[in-house]
Amino acid sequence: MRIGGDFDYDSNGMGYAAQRRPDPRIAAIIHRALGDARTVLNVGAGTGSYEPENRHVLALEPSAVMRSQRRPGAAPAIRGVAEALPFDDQSIDAVMAVMTVHQWPDLAKGLGELRRVARGPVVIVAGDGPALPRFWLNDYAPELIAAEQRRYPPIEAIAAALGQGAQVSTIPIPIDCTDGITEAFYARPERLLDPAVRRAQSSWGFVGPEVEPRFVATLSADLASGRWEERYGAWRERPSFDGALRLIVGHGASA
Numbered sequence: 001m002r003i004g005g006d007f008d009y010d011s012n013g014m015g016y017a018a019q020r021r022p023d024p025r026i027a028a029i030i031h032r033a034l035g036d037a038r039t040v041l042n043v044g045a046g047t048g049s050y051e052p053e054n055r056h057v058l059a060l061e062p063s064a065v066m067r068s069q070r071r072p073g074a075a076p077a078i079r080g081v082a083e084a085l086p087f088d089d090q091s092i093d094a095v096m097a098v099m100t101v102h103q104w105p106d107l108a109k110g111l112g113e114l115r116r117v118a119r120g121p122v123v124i125v126a127g128d129g130p131a132l133p134r135f136w137l138n139d140y141a142p143e144l145i146a147a148e149q150r151r152y153p154p155i156e157a158i159a160a161a162l163g164q165g166a167q168v169s170t171i172p173i174p175i176d177c178t179d180g181i182t183e184a185f186y187a188r189p190e191r192l193l194d195p196a197v198r199r200a201q202s203s204w205g206f207v208g209p210e211v212e213p214r215f216v217a218t219l220s221a222d223l224a225s226g227r228w229e230e231r232y233g234a235w236r237e238r239p240s241f242d243g244a245l246r247l248i249v250g251h252g253a254s255a
């Protein structure tokens with residue numbers, strides 16, 4: 001049964017763990033934001049990416065397929081959704097939610113629940129829709145970028161829901177980012193031609209069936225002819241890319 005989200009990970013989630021390996025540089029940013037929390041709840045936890053290893057982690061994830069791919073040694077994940085957290089008020093030091101809020105049917109309720117159960121930081125990683133067209137992918141698959149823009153809630157709305165003083169910052173994507181989001185391949189366009197890489201990016205499920213084959217044909221041709229190199233070759237030299245990934249840090253409702 002599907003119990004949460006705009007994308008059906010129970011049907012499409014296999015292969016996620018292999019392609020979406022947590023990136024250590026992004027992990028360091030998230031873990032710093034968790035402060036000195038000893039207990040951490042990961043909401044929309046998926047396979048366990050970015051869960052800190054040196055703290056007590058509680059994980060919550062609606063998809064059975066995602067839960068079945070939890071990393072070895074990761075805390076087992078409870079079945080549930082952000083909008084109804086099975087925890088008492090202010091019972092957990094810090095709460096994190098990484099690349100998941102765009103899938104929640106009721107964002108305000110979910111964020112309210114995160115604040116309700118948190119004693120300290122509420123740490124969100126999310127995509128900023130208006131920043132998405134900075135990526136050259138917009139020239140090859142504008143439908144995909146437009147679909148993502150429709151899915152991503154405004155960063156300001158997330159920050160406002162996290163209360164006064166919530167901080168927003170850009171998470172730079174490293175050139176060799178191990179977490180296979182689309183922007184991870186800004187300097188490695190060939191990797192986006194691999195169907196397994198695209199299967200772990202839910203955005204392809206939100207465009208018409210003609211978009212993916214056209215994208216593959218056009219990008220392949222441009223890579224073969226040198227056209228991609230001419231237009232975007234400089235991207236291969238950028239050590240990191242300030243794309244659409246944002247860190248939003250707020251506090252529990254008591255703060």
Ligand SMILES: C[S@@+](CC[C@H](N)C(=O)[O-])C[C@H]1O[C@@H](n2cnc3c(N)ncnc32)[C@H](O)[C@@H]1O
Pocket residue numbers: 004005006009020043044045046047048049050060061062063066080081082083097098099100103104105
């Ligand atoms: C792109 S994955 C991210 C997983 C993990 N946080 C990571 O960084 O790899 C999004 C996850 O959000 C989960 N999800 C969807 N709707 C949800 C909801 N309403 N409450 C909690 N999690 C949800 C999905 O099942 C999926 O595992």
